Amino acid sequence: MISDKEIEGWNGNVILDGGTATGKTHIIIHKIATISMMEGKKILFVCNRDALKNQTTDEVEETFAFNVDVTTYQYIEQSIRNNIMTSNVFTTDYDWICLDEFHHVTEIYNRYTDLSFDWIYNHQSKKIYMSATATGIFNQFIEEGHVAEDNYYHIPKSYSYVDKFYLYNNKQDAKEIIQDKLHNTEDKIIFFSGSMDYALEIYNEFKKEALFFCSKHTKNTEAKKLYQEIGNPIHNKTFESRLLKGMGYKKFMMNKLGIGYGQVLNYESVKQEQKELNLVEYLEANLDRKFYKDEQKELKEIFKKEGLKSRTVGINTLNGNLQDRKLPYIIIPKRTNKIRWWEIENNFNWN
Template sequence: MDKRISEIIKIDDIRQWNNNTVTITAGTGTGKSYFIKNILYAFAKKNNKKILMLIHRTNCVNQFQNEINKDKKIDVIDIHTYQKLEFKEIHKYKNLLDQYQYIVCDEFHYFLSDAAFNKTTDISLNLILSQNVTKIFMSATGDYIKQYLNRKKKIKTIDYSLPIKYKFENLVFFNYDTTLVELAKDAIKTSEKIIFFIQSAQKAYGLYLQFEKYSLFNCSRNNKQYFKKVDQEKVMDMLVKEKFEENILITTTCMDAGINLIDTDIKHIVCDVKDVGSLIQCIGRKRIKSLDDYVNIYIKTITNKQLGGIETQLNKKIEMADYLKENGIKNYILKYPRQNDYSNIIYDDPVEENNKCTKKINEMMYFKCKIDLLNINKMKQLGNFGYCKYLANIFGFYNNSQKYNYIILEEQKEKDILINYLENIKGTKLFSDERKELKKIFNKAGLKARTMGRHTLNGWLKDLGLPYTINHDIDKRRKLNNGNKNLNRGKRYWIVGKLIYKEE
């Protein structure tokens, strides 16, 4: 049985924290929240201390608040969102944090992952770090922000971790939006439950409209256009029961963390999400409860060409911030007169004295761009299908013989068409017209060679690992089986045979 957080953090550890910064890195289902709600709660209650639990998604707040209310632990634990903290700090409200001795930052990758679009994550982080209390940062994907704390902020952390194990049946990548529809149809046919995590609320709702009878839709309440389409009563029921009744759940990344879904009928999780950290969190929403429980993962591909485009955008995004870092405020203003930094990485900050302002860099947004650039470089170094290989490495779909065992769905379907065709024609003599048809099938299956001679086709079959070979000979028959004259006599033909591998 896998270890739990409560097994590696003891009461003696809690006693010795003494207002330090603690990090807990562990996968989903390892008892991080259980530790806070039970072990830390009991210690805090006994010592007359209070806990603030900070969460970044409203759905998580609702689920966690229900649990705290049910267990009657609101006397010690309060729950807020990071966004509420940021709002109150921007508008100079009274400090919310003064009354707490423990500040728990749940899913603390939030500070970095949401910095891609939220320009205030640095505000809550800096405010939390300024408090002279015990700060506990928990996440399955917090490695980069931990590096930021250690290296950039020079904060010495007390670290606890459990190895993260991913238990997936298959890792499948897909190229086209139309595949989303096909996967939904397949789930309906088999009556297996499927979850779609889609970054775009518009795309998510469009998919929902096609399968409304079978689906539950969810998105962030901040998305005013589409949140009114959400059946809030059903979503709340899902959070309480930790399962959904419908065949299909279609949601944005508003459910990418903190939510538990415990249901062996959920067999497929589909992610059309670009940010790797958020994608990993989405996949972790289903809890694997037994050895015979499994889930298939489907991820929208990002091609190397698309990676190059993202890389260009990121470099453009930090261009002004890089110049400010290297050349100072005066030269920055001379370089970019009367220009705003539309990436929001550079902002004006008031100086207390002399009624002046200065320009500063949002370190979280800047760091997020740098980390994304670093990861893109890693992906590109892996060669073709770098994004797929990068994720395959993370999820354990790479073996010691240096082979990746993920599937690209559309290619697999094309491969299946080729296999069926070869099975049907094996042993048949293929003359000129039949060879043309054979080459068309190879072309549809993905072979893009200028010439398609027999050696080229056999080489591709070998690369695909398909047990077929194409041989050649000359037709020497005088007559056909029906006694008619053989018009192909003396002509060269190809013939498909199947290889038989001997067991070692």
């Protein structure tokens, strides 16, 4: 528990490293917002998608935290790209910028996260970085002195609600697991897929007991049609179906538990989760993701388990030329003045 006195003593950037429902947002809206309001100061709360922005805005209004503005990383990125930075987000002198789901800056579904990262990193306001899956970049912040070690709060994570893991070898095994849970238990299922085609295949097989959910920006014609027919099942709270198919596949891959990036799901008895992903699909799903120091070790371990050397997917390059062409994706080392990372990109020379 972080006391009001401790919060009042914060004089620099802060990290809150904790999972969903560990109280990170509560601290901002119910404690820091109150302290800042008493001092006549404002807070900017940044979310990684509209659903979470709407939920946070509702909580801000319910608690009368009128000194809190809520926006998204994407809004910041789009404004910078269009060179239109005249809104309150860019002109207000904020006391704190609170960054929910900060792992967004490493994510794969938006190619412009470096814009929001640079703007946030260099902003004169104090920052509160929040995430359960950004340990790599958090450690980098500590190493370079961007955040003092005493201001790094590790909030214990509990996955006690996960009863069991299922490992399977092929797609038919996954279907049999789903079939068994639907017919022999009262459990509800959330299924995340690394392939849109396979997601649709599973949905069509179980459509009588399933809902389909994907990004509204999907390019897949069948998926787009289903989204238009069903809408957003989370937003509409239509949870009567036993199987909720999460098909916004690139958006979900970095969420270790597959529970929608910190958004509160009013969905009871969600106990089962399936993931279908081979090595190439993993690389595809993480296309354009930024891998920082700790994540690079994780990536190398994945290659090692597959009997591959890290150079197999092009980590080693010579003047930008690939040293090998064994897979359709390569890893390119990149950097800014402050941060170094790897990115998975298409290997257009692959054949």
